[in-house]
Amino acid sequence: MATSKALVNDSGSGNLAENPWFVGIVAWMVPGGGHLMQRRMLRGGLVLGIFWSMFIVAVFSGGAHYPGFGFADGPLLYLLNVFGRLGSGLGALISWIAASMPAKDVAALATFEYGGRFLEVAGLINFLAAIDAVDIAVGRKR
Amino acid sequence: MIHFIYLVLFAVFVSGAFGIFASGTTKERVWVAGKSFLQFVVVSLALAWLLYFIPW
Numbered sequence: 001m002a003t004s005k006a007l008v009n010d011s012g013s014g015n016l017a018e019n020p021w022f023v024g025i026v027a028w029m030v031p032g033g034g035h036l037m038q039r040r041m042l043r044g045g046l047v048l049g050i051f052w053s054m055f056i057v058a059v060f061s062g063g064a065h066y067p068g069f070g071f072a073d074g075p076l077l078y079l080l081n082v083f084g085r086l087g088s089g090l091g092a093l094i095s096w097i098a099a100s101m102p103a104k105d106v107a108a109l110a111t112f113e114y115g116g117r118f119l120e121v122a123g124l125i126n127f128l129a130a131i132d133a134v135d136i137a138v139g140r141k142r
Numbered sequence: 143m144i145h146f147i148y149l150v151l152f153a154v155f156v157s158g159a160f161g162i163f164a165s166g167t168t169k170e171r172v173w174v175a176g177k178s179f180l181q182f183v184v185v186s187l188a189l190a191w192l193l194y195f196i197p198w
Contacts, residue, residue, distance in 0.1 A: 047159075050162075061148075114148045128159065132163050
């Protein structure tokens, strides 16, 4: 109740960095962006560094092609992957573009599974970062 | 060796994130990240050794 009240009140503010909805969307779409627009430079920089490091390792490990099968072949694993990837915001788009490019024998790489995990966990970390940025915007966290 | 490198990289990144999102002072956050990193690595190695001796 207190949360929704705070969200409604802050939405009316003129400063976009104090608008939790806007901060949440920016933090989700651009990893680290939510904290940076709130002038939390160290926290934003660390989120940005951690997320993109994981993302780059994931893509170069073949993780963009993970799980390598369709929804019908393994719905649970497939949906977990989609949920994890969606957390990356724009990164999800980049990973799906990378996945659309044919890569020969990518599933045979020793790092294929790791890449998939890194990509999913990078997205989950960005979900946490977006929630953290919203918490700061509504004043629940400093 | 590549598996261990990935394990350490994963532990570094995820522990770093845990440290960032933890509450408390900077010192407490560094402690959370460090403790989490050690737990990731030590528990993984312990499990790896345990599984090594299980014949399946």
